[in-house]
Amino acid sequence: MEIIEQIKHYEKILSAYGALEGGGLTRLLYTDEWLECQKRLKEEMEKLGMKAAFDEVGNLFGLIEGSEEGVVSTGSHIDTVVRGGNLDGQFGIVGGLVAIKNLLEKYGRPKKSLQLISLAEEEGSRFPTVFWGSKNVLGLQDNEAVKDIKDSEGLNFVNEMHRCGFDFKKDSKAREVGSFVELHIEQGNLLEKLNKEIGVINAITGQKRYRVKLRGQANHAGTTRMEYRKDAAYGYALIVKAAIEKAIEMDPILVCTFGSVELIPNTVNVVPGECNFSIDCRHPQGQVLDEFASWLEETMVQIAEEKGLEIEIDKWMDERPVPMDEKMIALLENTAKDLGLNYELMHSGAGHDSQIFAEKVPTAMIFVPSIGGISHNINEATAYEDQARGCLLLENALYKLSY
Numbered sequence: 001m002e003i004i005e006q007i008k009h010y011e012k013i014l015s016a017y018g019a020l021e022g023g024g025l026t027r028l029l030y031t032d033e034w035l036e037c038q039k040r041l042k043e044e045m046e047k048l049g050m051k052a053a054f055d056e057v058g059n060l061f062g063l064i065e066g067s068e069e070g071v072v073s074t075g076s077h078i079d080t081v082v083r084g085g086n087l088d089g090q091f092g093i094v095g096g097l098v099a100i101k102n103l104l105e106k107y108g109r110p111k112k113s114l115q116l117i118s119l120a121e122e123e124g125s126r127f128p129t130v131f132w133g134s135k136n137v138l139g140l141q142d143n144e145a146v147k148d149i150k151d152s153e154g155l156n157f158v159n160e161m162h163r164c165g166f167d168f169k170k171d172s173k174a175r176e177v178g179s180f181v182e183l184h185i186e187q188g189n190l191l192e193k194l195n196k197e198i199g200v201i202n203a204i205t206g207q208k209r210y211r212v213k214l215r216g217q218a219n220h221a222g223t224t225r226m227e228y229r230k231d232a233a234y235g236y237a238l239i240v241k242a243a244i245e246k247a248i249e250m251d252p253i254l255v256c257t258f259g260s261v262e263l264i265p266n267t268v269n270v271v272p273g274e275c276n277f278s279i280d281c282r283h284p285q286g287q288v289l290d291e292f293a294s295w296l297e298e299t300m301v302q303i304a305e306e307k308g309l310e311i312e313i314d315k316w317m318d319e320r321p322v323p324m325d326e327k328m329i330a331l332l333e334n335t336a337k338d339l340g341l342n343y344e345l346m347h348s349g350a351g352h353d354s355q356i357f358a359e360k361v362p363t364a365m366i367f368v369p370s371i372g373g374i375s376h377n378i379n380e381a382t383a384y385e386d387q388a389r390g391c392l393l394l395e396n397a398l399y400k401l402s403y
């Protein structure tokens with residue numbers, strides 16, 4: 001299938017930036033490899049005849065001007081998690097290039113302008129902020145909230161943004177997006193389990209993220225009896241156990257992850273005096289998520305008190321579950337039916353830029369199956385036939401919206 005060759009072509013080009021030995025990508029916001037990838041993408045957009053330009057913060061827009069008023073947008077992100085795969089985010093960009101290329105070849109100039117957006121940050125993997133790109137597109141950014149944040153190496157967000165040649169947007173004007181369709185890999189195993197080719201997304205899960213600091217007392221590992229210790233690792237372990245068991249007991253689709261942990265001083269013969277860790281919890285119903293989060297916050301304070309530890313809890317992300325636009329969902333369902341695609345209407349357990357777009361413009365998402373449900377992992381993969389089906393559905397949905 002020619003579409004598969006096109007997909008492979010663009011995936012190969014973009015996957016060169018931030019490539020890891022042994023496969024996969026690490027391409028974090030405002031790093032050299034991220035910037036170079038965005039610049040290369042700009043060239044590829046221009047080769048397709050798009051007018052391509054960055055905004056102040058580094059979002060990249062490729063535009064095919066229509067013959068009439070109005071815009072239709074697609075896009076995703078090229079930042080990755082640490083040791084991520086080649087498809088999360090990047091597939092939506094590749095799909096956008098392929099779909100628009102084929103539309104232009106088949107039908108020429110659209111009525112409504114077609115816009116491909118490569119968003120400056122979706123993962124929240126480098127700095128404790130998330131959806132920086134899409135929030136800036138829509139004028140929803142909070143510049144104050146990112147002024148003092150740093151990455152794990154102590155590098156400041158603003159300095160890194162400046163180093164890449166970008167800066168804060170001076171106003172909160174939204175850019176014209178029109179409507180937004182995002183193509184993405186599923187990152188779970190539902191489609192595979194149900195033997196479906198496509199997911200049409202009706203809602204995106206709610207999500208909260210925390211940074212927590214436990215402070216005890218560093219002390220000698222040989223001379224400090226257990227009863228006299230203020231051991232930050234012990235407090236951490238109790239919190240992890242309590243939270244995971246509560247999540248399992250409360251609801252089968254509630255998820256809670258302790259993905260990052262740092263002990264200080266982190267050495268074999270010292271009782272850890274400090275523990276810094278992350279929490280990510282999600283549920284598609286806001287009420288269930290709120291209930292779990294309140295329980296978790298209270299329980300952490302209680303455990304810290306019992307073990308003689310100080311605790312600081314910073315909830316830096318609190319996103320509500322977001323429904324997709326009903327008309328856009330219907331458009332994707334009907335288009336999938338027209339193409340004879342076997343689809344499932346489902347919610348997304350991952351966060352996506354679409355949840356930000358959905359606050360302002362009609363938005364919908366297309367998923368393709370992930371092999372083994374594996375994602376945020378260098379082994380993330382989707383069969384090329386499935387990738388091609390996703391691109392074809394995107395192309396046909398964009399056709400209905402813009403021609």
Ligand code: GLV
Pocket residue numbers: 122123349350351352
């Ligand atoms: C982004 O991929 C997220 O859901 O963590």
Ligand code: MN
Pocket residue numbers: 077088089122184351352
């Ligand atoms: Mn993503």
Ligand code: MN
Pocket residue numbers: 081088123350376
């Ligand atoms: Mn991701």
